[in-house]
Amino acid sequence: MVTALAALAHEHRLAAYRLLVEAGPPGVAAGEIAARLGLAASSLTFHIQALLRAGLVTQRRASRHVIYAADFTAMNDFIGFLVQNCCGQGAVACTPCAPPQTNLNQAQSA
Amino acid sequence: MVTALAALAHEHRLAAYRLLVEAGPPGVAAGEIAARLGLAASSLTFHIQALLRAGLVTQRRASRHVIYAADFTAMNDFIGFLVQNCCGQGAVACTPCAPPQTNLNQAQSA
DNA sequence: TCCTCATTTCGATAATCATGGAAACATCAA
DNA sequence: TTGATGTTTCCATGATTATCGAAATGAGGA
Numbered sequence: 001m002v003t004a005l006a007a008l009a010h011e012h013r014l015a016a017y018r019l020l021v022e023a024g025p026p027g028v029a030a031g032e033i034a035a036r037l038g039l040a041a042s043s044l045t046f047h048i049q050a051l052l053r054a055g056l057v058t059q060r061r062a063s064r065h066v067i068y069a070a071d072f073t074a075m076n077d078f079i080g081f082l083v084q085n086c087c088g089q090g091a092v093a094c095t096p097c098a099p100p101q102t103n104l105n106q107a108q109s110a
Numbered sequence: 111m112v113t114a115l116a117a118l119a120h121e122h123r124l125a126a127y128r129l130l131v132e133a134g135p136p137g138v139a140a141g142e143i144a145a146r147l148g149l150a151a152s153s154l155t156f157h158i159q160a161l162l163r164a165g166l167v168t169q170r171r172a173s174r175h176v177i178y179a180a181d182f183t184a185m186n187d188f189i190g191f192l193v194q195n196c197c198g199q200g201a202v203a204c205t206p207c208a209p210p211q212t213n214l215n216q217a218q219s220a
Numbered sequence: 221t222c223c224t225c226a227t228t229t230c231g232a233t234a235a236t237c238a239t240g241g242a243a244a245c246a247t248c249a250a
Numbered sequence: 251t252t253g254a255t256g257t258t259t260c261c262a263t264g265a266t267t268a269t270c271g272a273a274a275t276g277a278g279g280a
Contacts, residue, residue, distance in 0.1 A: 005119035008196075010268090011112055021198050030227060040270050045228055047268085064226050064277050072198065079192055086118075086185055087207035088131050094204045097197035120238085141256060150240045155258055157238085174247050174256050 004078050007054035012037055013047045020057055020070040024099040027060070027069030072097045114188050117164035122147055123157045130167055130180040134209040137170070137179030182207045 008014050016033055034044035048068060051057045055074045060067050076097045083091050118124050126143050144154035158178060161167045165184045170177050186207045193201050 002119055002121055002124055005115055005124070009112055009115035009119040012268090014112055014115070018195055021196055024198060031225095034227095041227065042229080042271080043269055046270095049228095061277090066227060070196075070198075075192075075196055079189060079197075082185075082189055082192070083207075085128055086131055086180075087189075088134060088180075088182065088210040089206065089208040091206050091208070096199065096201050097193075098199040098201070100198040122238090139256080140258090144257095151257065152241075152259080153239055159258095171247090176257060 001078070001081050004054040004056060004074075007050045007056055010047065010050075012039060012043075013051055016044075016048060017051060017056060017070060020068055021072075021075075022100065023069070025069055027058075027067040029062075029065040029067055031065070033068065070099075072099055111188070111191050114164040114166060114184075117160045117166055120157065120160075122149060122153075123160055126154075126158060126178075127161060127166060127180060130178055131182075131185075132210065133179070134211075135179055137168075137177040139172075139175040139177055141175070143178065180209075182209055 008017060015037055019033060019036060020028060030044060030048065031041065033048070034041050037044065039047070048057065051068075052059060056071055056078070057068050058071050060069075079097070118127060125147055129143060129146060130138060140154060140158065141151065143158070144151050147154065149157070158167065161178075162169060166181055166188070167178050168181050170179075189207070
Protein backbone atom coordinates (compact mmCIF):
# COMPACT_ATOMS: atom_id res chain seq x y z
CA MET A 1 0.00 0.00 0.00
CA VAL A 2 2.92 2.28 0.61
CA THR A 3 3.72 1.71 -3.05
CA ALA A 4 0.32 3.02 -4.13
CA LEU A 5 0.56 6.00 -1.80
CA ALA A 6 4.01 6.83 -3.09
CA ALA A 7 2.84 6.42 -6.66
CA LEU A 8 0.18 9.09 -6.20
CA ALA A 9 2.34 11.28 -3.99
CA HIS A 10 3.74 13.39 -6.77
CA GLU A 11 2.19 16.29 -8.63
CA HIS A 12 2.80 14.86 -12.08
CA ARG A 13 1.76 11.33 -11.25
CA LEU A 14 -1.42 12.43 -9.52
CA ALA A 15 -2.24 14.60 -12.52
CA ALA A 16 -1.55 11.70 -14.88
CA TYR A 17 -3.73 9.40 -12.86
CA ARG A 18 -6.60 11.88 -12.77
CA LEU A 19 -6.32 12.28 -16.50
CA LEU A 20 -6.70 8.54 -16.89
CA VAL A 21 -9.65 8.44 -14.53
CA GLU A 22 -11.37 11.03 -16.65
CA ALA A 23 -10.55 9.17 -19.84
CA GLY A 24 -11.96 5.90 -18.52
CA PRO A 25 -11.37 2.50 -20.13
CA PRO A 26 -10.35 3.82 -23.55
CA GLY A 27 -7.27 5.22 -21.85
CA VAL A 28 -4.69 7.67 -23.16
CA ALA A 29 -1.50 7.14 -25.14
CA ALA A 30 1.82 7.80 -23.43
CA GLY A 31 2.70 10.60 -25.79
CA GLU A 32 -0.52 12.45 -25.16
CA ILE A 33 -0.16 12.21 -21.40
CA ALA A 34 3.34 13.61 -21.68
CA ALA A 35 2.14 16.44 -23.91
CA ARG A 36 -0.73 17.37 -21.62
CA LEU A 37 1.53 17.36 -18.60
CA GLY A 38 4.35 19.18 -20.33
CA LEU A 39 6.87 16.44 -19.63
CA ALA A 40 9.67 14.92 -21.66
CA ALA A 41 8.75 11.48 -22.92
CA SER A 42 11.37 9.81 -20.79
CA SER A 43 10.13 11.59 -17.69
CA LEU A 44 6.60 10.43 -18.37
CA THR A 45 7.80 6.86 -18.64
CA PHE A 46 9.57 7.23 -15.34
CA HIS A 47 6.43 8.44 -13.59
CA ILE A 48 3.91 6.19 -15.19
CA GLN A 49 5.95 3.17 -14.31
CA ALA A 50 5.49 4.04 -10.68
CA LEU A 51 1.72 3.93 -11.23
CA LEU A 52 2.11 0.70 -13.14
CA ARG A 53 4.21 -0.96 -10.44
CA ALA A 54 1.61 0.09 -7.89
CA GLY A 55 -1.05 -1.59 -9.99
CA LEU A 56 -3.07 1.59 -10.32
CA VAL A 57 -3.00 1.67 -14.11
CA THR A 58 -2.97 -0.87 -16.90
CA GLN A 59 -0.93 -0.85 -20.07
CA ARG A 60 -1.76 -2.11 -23.51
CA ARG A 61 -0.41 -1.62 -26.98
CA ALA A 62 -2.44 -0.27 -29.89
CA SER A 63 -0.35 -0.34 -33.02
CA ARG A 64 2.46 2.14 -32.41
CA HIS A 65 0.91 3.62 -29.28
CA VAL A 66 1.07 2.41 -25.74
CA ILE A 67 -2.21 3.12 -24.03
CA TYR A 68 -2.55 3.56 -20.29
CA ALA A 69 -5.82 3.35 -18.41
CA ALA A 70 -6.86 3.72 -14.78
CA ASP A 71 -7.63 0.52 -12.90
CA PHE A 72 -10.77 1.32 -10.97
CA THR A 73 -10.73 -1.90 -9.00
CA ALA A 74 -7.28 -1.07 -7.68
CA MET A 75 -8.48 2.36 -6.61
CA ASN A 76 -11.39 0.78 -4.79
CA ASP A 77 -9.02 -1.52 -2.97
CA PHE A 78 -6.73 1.37 -2.19
CA ILE A 79 -9.47 3.52 -0.71
CA GLY A 80 -10.83 0.47 1.06
CA PHE A 81 -7.49 -0.01 2.74
CA LEU A 82 -7.39 3.59 3.89
CA VAL A 83 -10.89 3.45 5.29
CA GLN A 84 -10.27 0.21 7.12
CA ASN A 85 -6.85 1.00 8.46
CA CYS A 86 -6.64 4.74 8.81
CA CYS A 87 -10.13 5.51 10.07
CA GLY A 88 -11.15 4.45 13.52
CA GLN A 89 -14.44 2.86 14.40
CA GLY A 90 -14.20 -0.13 12.06
CA ALA A 91 -15.45 2.07 9.25
CA VAL A 92 -16.73 0.28 6.19
CA ALA A 93 -15.70 1.35 2.72
CA CYS A 94 -18.48 2.18 0.33
CA THR A 95 -16.59 3.65 -2.57
CA PRO A 96 -18.15 2.93 -5.88
CA CYS A 97 -15.17 3.75 -8.08
CA ALA A 98 -16.26 3.14 -11.62
CA PRO A 99 -15.39 4.41 -15.06
CA PRO A 100 -17.34 7.41 -16.31
CA GLN A 101 -19.82 6.84 -19.12
CA THR A 102 -17.94 8.47 -21.96
CA ASN A 103 -20.15 6.88 -24.57
CA LEU A 104 -23.33 5.17 -23.60
CA ASN A 105 -23.12 2.78 -26.51
CA GLN A 106 -19.80 1.35 -25.43
CA ALA A 107 -20.65 -1.73 -23.39
CA GLN A 108 -17.95 -2.37 -20.83
CA SER A 109 -19.81 -3.33 -17.70
CA ALA A 110 -18.57 -6.84 -17.02
CA MET B 111 -3.21 16.72 -1.19
CA VAL B 112 0.09 15.58 -2.58
CA THR B 113 1.46 16.55 0.82
CA ALA B 114 -0.90 14.18 2.60
CA LEU B 115 -0.20 11.37 0.16
CA ALA B 116 3.52 11.86 0.56
CA ALA B 117 3.16 12.00 4.33
CA LEU B 118 1.58 8.54 4.37
CA ALA B 119 3.78 7.14 1.63
CA HIS B 120 6.44 5.79 3.92
CA GLU B 121 6.47 2.61 5.96
CA HIS B 122 7.32 4.30 9.24
CA ARG B 123 4.95 7.20 8.82
CA LEU B 124 2.05 4.98 7.83
CA ALA B 125 2.76 2.79 10.84
CA ALA B 126 2.91 5.83 13.10
CA TYR B 127 -0.34 7.13 11.76
CA ARG B 128 -2.09 3.80 12.20
CA LEU B 129 -0.85 3.68 15.77
CA LEU B 130 -2.41 7.07 16.39
CA VAL B 131 -5.68 6.03 14.78
CA GLU B 132 -5.84 3.08 17.13
CA ALA B 133 -5.02 5.23 20.12
CA GLY B 134 -7.73 7.76 19.31
CA PRO B 135 -8.01 11.22 20.90
CA PRO B 136 -5.83 10.46 23.93
CA GLY B 137 -2.94 10.15 21.49
CA VAL B 138 0.55 8.79 22.06
CA ALA B 139 3.74 10.47 23.28
CA ALA B 140 6.58 10.95 20.81
CA GLY B 141 8.90 8.70 22.78
CA GLU B 142 6.47 5.85 22.81
CA ILE B 143 5.84 6.06 19.09
CA ALA B 144 9.59 5.97 18.50
CA ALA B 145 9.99 2.99 20.80
CA ARG B 146 7.17 1.02 19.20
CA LEU B 147 8.52 1.74 15.74
CA GLY B 148 12.13 1.07 16.70
CA LEU B 149 13.29 4.49 15.57
CA ALA B 150 15.79 6.97 16.95
CA ALA B 151 14.06 9.93 18.55
CA SER B 152 15.36 12.32 15.94
CA SER B 153 14.12 10.12 13.13
CA LEU B 154 10.67 9.99 14.67
CA THR B 155 10.56 13.75 14.85
CA PHE B 156 11.54 13.92 11.21
CA HIS B 157 8.72 11.61 10.16
CA ILE B 158 6.02 12.89 12.40
CA GLN B 159 6.61 16.40 11.22
CA ALA B 160 5.66 15.30 7.75
CA LEU B 161 2.33 14.11 9.15
CA LEU B 162 1.98 17.34 11.08
CA ARG B 163 2.70 19.50 8.05
CA ALA B 164 0.12 17.53 6.10
CA GLY B 165 -2.40 18.25 8.84
CA LEU B 166 -3.05 14.58 9.49
CA VAL B 167 -2.08 14.67 13.15
CA THR B 168 -2.29 17.15 15.97
CA GLN B 169 0.30 17.96 18.59
CA ARG B 170 -0.08 18.97 22.21
CA ARG B 171 2.15 19.10 25.24
CA ALA B 172 1.42 17.25 28.44
CA SER B 173 4.05 18.16 30.98
CA ARG B 174 7.30 16.79 29.60
CA HIS B 175 5.66 14.73 26.90
CA VAL B 176 4.56 15.82 23.47
CA ILE B 177 1.43 13.96 22.53
CA TYR B 178 0.41 13.28 18.95
CA ALA B 179 -3.07 12.29 17.90
CA ALA B 180 -4.74 11.44 14.58
CA ASP B 181 -6.97 14.10 13.11
CA PHE B 182 -10.00 12.18 11.88
CA THR B 183 -11.53 15.12 10.12
CA ALA B 184 -8.42 15.49 8.01
CA MET B 185 -8.55 11.82 7.09
CA ASN B 186 -12.18 12.21 6.06
CA ASP B 187 -11.24 15.11 3.84
CA PHE B 188 -8.34 13.17 2.42
CA ILE B 189 -10.42 10.15 1.52
CA GLY B 190 -13.13 12.45 0.25
CA PHE B 191 -10.66 13.99 -2.15
CA LEU B 192 -9.57 10.61 -3.44
CA VAL B 193 -13.12 9.45 -3.98
CA GLN B 194 -14.12 12.62 -5.76
CA ASN B 195 -11.03 13.02 -7.89
CA CYS B 196 -9.62 9.58 -8.44
CA CYS B 197 -12.80 7.58 -8.91
CA GLY B 198 -14.87 8.08 -11.99
CA GLN B 199 -18.63 8.40 -12.03
CA GLY B 200 -18.91 11.38 -9.66
CA ALA B 201 -18.67 8.97 -6.73
CA VAL B 202 -19.74 10.30 -3.37
CA ALA B 203 -17.63 9.83 -0.28
CA CYS B 204 -19.31 8.18 2.66
CA THR B 205 -16.41 7.57 4.96
CA PRO B 206 -17.31 7.88 8.58
CA CYS B 207 -13.81 8.24 10.00
CA ALA B 208 -14.20 8.57 13.73
CA PRO B 209 -12.15 7.80 16.80
CA PRO B 210 -12.57 4.34 18.32
CA GLN B 211 -14.35 4.08 21.65
CA THR B 212 -11.40 3.33 23.89
CA ASN B 213 -13.32 4.05 27.05
CA LEU B 214 -17.05 4.46 26.97
CA ASN B 215 -16.96 6.83 29.91
CA GLN B 216 -14.73 9.33 28.14
CA ALA B 217 -17.07 11.81 26.53
CA GLN B 218 -15.47 13.22 23.41
CA SER B 219 -18.32 13.48 21.00
CA ALA B 220 -18.04 17.25 20.36
C1' DT C 221 14.39 -2.97 -47.05
C1' DC C 222 14.43 1.77 -45.40
C1' DC C 223 12.16 5.47 -43.22
C1' DT C 224 9.29 7.52 -39.76
C1' DC C 225 6.81 7.73 -35.58
C1' DA C 226 6.00 6.31 -30.59
C1' DT C 227 7.96 4.74 -26.59
C1' DT C 228 11.42 3.01 -23.49
C1' DT C 229 16.17 2.41 -21.74
C1' DC C 230 20.50 4.40 -20.49
C1' DG C 231 23.42 7.81 -18.49
C1' DA C 232 24.53 11.91 -16.10
C1' DT C 233 23.19 15.48 -12.87
C1' DA C 234 20.88 17.97 -9.27
C1' DA C 235 17.70 17.79 -5.66
C1' DT C 236 15.37 15.74 -1.94
C1' DC C 237 14.78 12.23 1.63
C1' DA C 238 16.02 9.12 5.57
C1' DT C 239 19.00 8.07 9.24
C1' DG C 240 21.01 8.59 13.81
C1' DG C 241 24.49 10.83 17.00
C1' DA C 242 25.41 14.95 19.51
C1' DA C 243 24.02 19.14 21.28
C1' DA C 244 20.37 22.26 22.65
C1' DC C 245 15.89 23.14 24.65
C1' DA C 246 11.90 22.32 27.78
C1' DT C 247 9.77 20.58 31.84
C1' DC C 248 9.57 18.91 36.26
C1' DA C 249 11.45 17.50 40.91
C1' DA C 250 14.72 17.88 44.57
C1' DT D 251 20.48 25.60 41.15
C1' DT D 252 21.35 20.96 39.81
C1' DG D 253 19.86 16.82 37.85
C1' DA D 254 16.98 13.70 35.24
C1' DT D 255 13.85 12.90 31.51
C1' DG D 256 11.60 13.81 27.02
C1' DT D 257 11.77 16.06 22.66
C1' DT D 258 13.60 18.73 19.01
C1' DT D 259 17.33 20.94 16.23
C1' DC D 260 21.58 20.56 13.92
C1' DC D 261 24.87 18.17 11.21
C1' DA D 262 26.92 14.79 8.27
C1' DT D 263 26.21 10.75 5.49
C1' DG D 264 24.29 7.63 2.23
C1' DA D 265 20.30 6.46 -0.50
C1' DT D 266 16.64 7.50 -3.48
C1' DT D 267 14.08 10.44 -6.71
C1' DA D 268 13.28 13.57 -10.65
C1' DT D 269 14.81 15.42 -14.79
C1' DC D 270 15.93 15.31 -19.65
C1' DG D 271 18.95 14.35 -23.81
C1' DA D 272 20.70 10.71 -26.54
C1' DA D 273 20.58 6.18 -28.07
C1' DA D 274 18.02 1.87 -28.56
C1' DT D 275 13.71 -0.75 -29.41
C1' DG D 276 9.19 -1.67 -31.63
C1' DA D 277 5.66 -1.19 -35.12
C1' DG D 278 3.80 0.40 -39.15
C1' DG D 279 4.07 2.20 -44.15
C1' DA D 280 6.25 2.96 -48.73
